[in-house]
Amino acid sequence: MSEYPDFLANLQELNHKMTFSEIVHYRRSVRLYQQVPLEPDRVKMCLELAVLAPNSSNMQLWEFFHITDKEILEKLAHACLDQTAASTAPQMVVFVTRQDLFRSRTKQMIALETQNVLKNSPKEKQEKRVKRWHLYYGRIIPFLYTKGFGIIGLLRKIIVHLIGLFRPIFYQVSESDIRVVVHKTCGLAAQTFMLAMASEGYDTCPMEGFDSRKVKKILKLPFGAEVNMIISCGIRAEGGVWGDRMRIPFEEVYHRR
Ligand SMILES: Cc1cc2nc3c(=O)[nH]c(=O)nc-3n(C[C@H](O)[C@H](O)[C@H](O)COP(=O)(O)O)c2cc1C
Known part of the structure; x- marks a missing residue:
């Protein structure tokens, strides 16, 4: 087992809820999940928090497709280029932009x-x-x-x-600037969702490696809808987190004026 489930078990033993900083550190992109089910209502609750994300002009041009059906999951995993982050996930959420609305x-x-x-x-x-x-x-x-x-x-x-x-x-x-605005907003909902999932002890992997035409067809999305991101959901398995978290030195990206 990776160190993280142990970390969670210790927290549960101490009856300690993760702090915000612990949640941010806990969230990792997980590419292999345990074959255990997730409670769909807890995932849905994380989506209810996601819609509280800041969004441009409060237009909320987003929709969330929470996939729990096995057959659709299989089709989606294939459309996600058969990545294990998708093929081993017991649930997925497809984040969709709806500028057309x-x-x-x-x-x-x-x-x-x-x-x-x-x-x-x-x-x-x-x-x-x-x-x-x-x-x-x-x-x-x-x-x-x-x-x-x-x-x-x-x-x-x-x-x-x-x-x-x-x-x-x-x-x-x-027109492309406004498209960026709509996708930016959807990305904030996606991040809020992933952090909410982490606070539940659930894992996620955001994916942009997918065949958008296939995904739109599977979900029967209208022409004006765009797939922003697919987030696979589950509980990390041994080896599900690929190595340490690597970031370029903070000083290179932090500028104080
Ligand atoms: C928009 C976006 C798209 C991503 N697409 C994929 C993907 O298709 N497949 C994958 O395995 N990881 C994907 N990732 C995960 C990143 O590789 C990962 O976030 C990054 O390596 C940092 O690791 P961490 O999330 O564990 O901190 C994506 C992340 C983002 C934000």
Whole structure:
């Protein structure tokens, strides 16, 4: 057995919950799992925490496919290039971006933020704040998220470069920039999920080594959906963690100004 299950057993004996730092250290990418089942509800609970991740404009353009069905798991493992991180996993979660849902999300966000204003803002400020949310989700977000073979993004780029001559502005408005925004956000949910899983004593492996066309077909995803990451889930087996955690020296990446 690797040292980690022993570490967990010791914690359980001491009735000690992992600290945040211990959770971060415990999480490793696991490439081989024990053939023991996971409780689907605990995995689902970790996904409920994942949706609390910060996300761009609170648009939540993500969906999570929690796979517990053996047949689908087998197909997915094959689509994950038969990596053992996938083929030995008792469950998997497919993190999907849904930029195509932006119009319905803006409507939901207007409704939610209006409720929020009515509940939490002083009466005299409510009308102005509700109008501001309508402007943001009704005009600005649709302006940023609309796609059109790259051309609409190019027009946006030209507009912001012109405005940028006079004042600071957000330049990342091309269609591929917005795609990055949506994937970045989904990645934060994925990381929150992995840490939540670690706090449960469950292991994960994030994977981008997969055949996205096959995965979309297996899950019957619509054209506008994109697979962000597949996270296999299980409990680490002997040899499931490949060596020590290697990081380049912190001083090389840390800059204090
Ligand atoms: C976006 C992303 C994609 C990854 N894809 C794979 C993958 O396809 N297969 C794999 O074995 N590991 C994959 N990894 C895991 C990394 O190799 C791993 O996180 C890295 O080596 C650091 O090790 P650690 O996670 O144990 O700290 C991926 C990680 C990330 C964040």
